[in-house]
Amino acid sequence: MSSLSRSGVFSGDMDQSLAKFSESISFDHRLYRHDIRGSIAHARMLAQQGILTQDEFAQIEAELIRIQGLIDRKELPFKIELEDIHMHIEQALIDALGDVGRKLHTARSRNDQIATDLRLWVREGLDTVDRLLEELQRAYLSRCEQDAGVILPAYTHMQRAQPVLAAHYWLAYIEKLNRDRLRVADCRRRVNICPLGGAAVAGTSMPIDRHLTAELLGFESVAANSIDISSDRDFAVESVFVLSMIATHLSGWAEEWILWSTTEFGFIKLPQAFCTGSSIMPQKVNPDTLELTRGKSARVIGSLQTLLVLLKGLPLAYNRDLQEDKPPLFDAFDTVIACLELAVPIVRGSVLQVESISKRLDQGYLDATALMEAIMMQGVPQRTAHHKVGALVAIAKEQNKTLSQLSDDDFRKVDSGFDGAILRKSLGVHGAVASYRSYGSSGPDFVTDQIASWKKKLQVESD
């Protein structure tokens, strides 16, 4: 069968090896609904402009809807000779309608057609991602109440640093996810621009109305330069960057909870439905979902690299290289959506091991900074207080004690003016947490305010 793109200039069929090499139907078939939606809008516009009759439009629309049903039911066979999804649908239309079907491709090229399909697909994908990000934010928010009052050690350099409320940790993730959502929204604005009618590269002499097509497809505006339209895949790169950032956030979280779920940490119990066992060690409950979330981020970041390298050497305008944009684009969306879908029940269903956490909160001198600040409040310069508390920690370490277990003499040894009875009041993780008062800190009042403000933003009922 000769393909729709082989005009009279060719005297024979394409070599079979090229057909196999150049086909994209094996992966772009998933654009069929978007392709048909674009074609119906295009045909409606052609009829509005008097380029097609209303009757021709009605036939084309009805037939395209029928073809969509065939593909839904997997009844339209895909053949590599027909290259891509655009050709399959157009050929099926021509098979059914003859010359009327042959008119659909008026004032359109596959170059603006694929750009349109992809933008519609990416727009839908971004909306799904945003919905899941919001669900994950809600999952963290519900944990804030579940874990109210629980204190965790915060780490810097992976060393115990200062005590914080567990809710403060969850709010940190809500912030990160919120930046992800802002990036999705911003990227969506540049995705939501209509390329259709740019034709191959120079536009067309046919009297089309591109604004009407854009409106019919829910695009916010019309792309202004036909050469740019034919070549532009910035929206694909940008959306995969946004996905890479999300995957990076998820990967960091996964790493943290993998560590927290170890016997060594003993901070969290993951829901067993999302863990696997070992074929040889019967005691094992492995955090595979989290490990795979961390691992799959590599694929998403790899897709970003693939797209950038794909584009970096391309002159204007459409080049067939662009066909290779789809596998990394699709894979990045599929992967991030799957990771987010699993993150939601894991965040909701994991249980903090409060007893095991609190038993060890007096390890690691988490209250040293609070002690230093209490001393500074008495007028001692920060550098001096820092040095003296360091000396107290050294004494405590030597005696294998916590700071609050130091004697009055120990305090005096470091500074004759230190009053153990007074300084002890600022020690212990509860005192330290209660003392935080700066905006953005883990102070209980501030954390409560943040929870309330996120409840409002995410429209979660307050109890």
Ligand code: ARG
């Ligand atoms: N399958 C092609 C792609 O994904 C569609 C556009 C083909 N255009 C062309 N002039 N051969 O890029």
